[in-house]
Amino acid sequence: MNDTVMFSSASDEWATPQDFFDRLNALFCFTLDPCSTHNNATCRYHFTVQEDGLTQDWGIHRVFMNPPYGREINSWVRKAYKSAELGALVVGLLPARTDTAWWQDYVQPYADVRFLRGRLKFGNAPNPAPFPSALAISWTLKRQEGPHTRQIASTET
Secondary structure (H helix, E strand, O other), X not given: OOHHHHOOOOOOOOOOOHHHHHHHHHHHOOOEEOOOOOOOOXXXXXXXXXXXXXXXXXXXXEEEEXXXXXXXXXXXXXXXXXXXXXXXXXXXXXEOOOOOHHHHHXXXXXXXXXXXXXXXXXXXXXXXXXXXXXXXXXXXXXXXXXXXXXXXXXXXX
């Protein structure tokens, strides 16, 4: 894999580490991956860029979402929030960019957030990502005041 592209804005796709997904899948039993390629899909039911997961109905699926991390991430987290309101369970693997509008508008107020300890190695990259990651779970729980986050260990320390 070309690290120059992997760790730059030239690519916004970050393939989910399989062992990390497997641990999450054991907890959530995912049925849909709405933003994948045919080669890196984590679920039997999945949407590629051609099928445009943003325009598809996520129904009452149990969704694992590792969206493109570029400018369109706002659209993905908004879709996750709206799909959860309609009955989907959504778990999003996101860059922990707590200062962004999309995080403050759709993640912080509505999702159960779990910050990952360490940094993930995406795809076949030899090095961990240059950013921290978090899981945004469900989007259906309106958060109350108090401690709502805990760390989840990544594959790296």
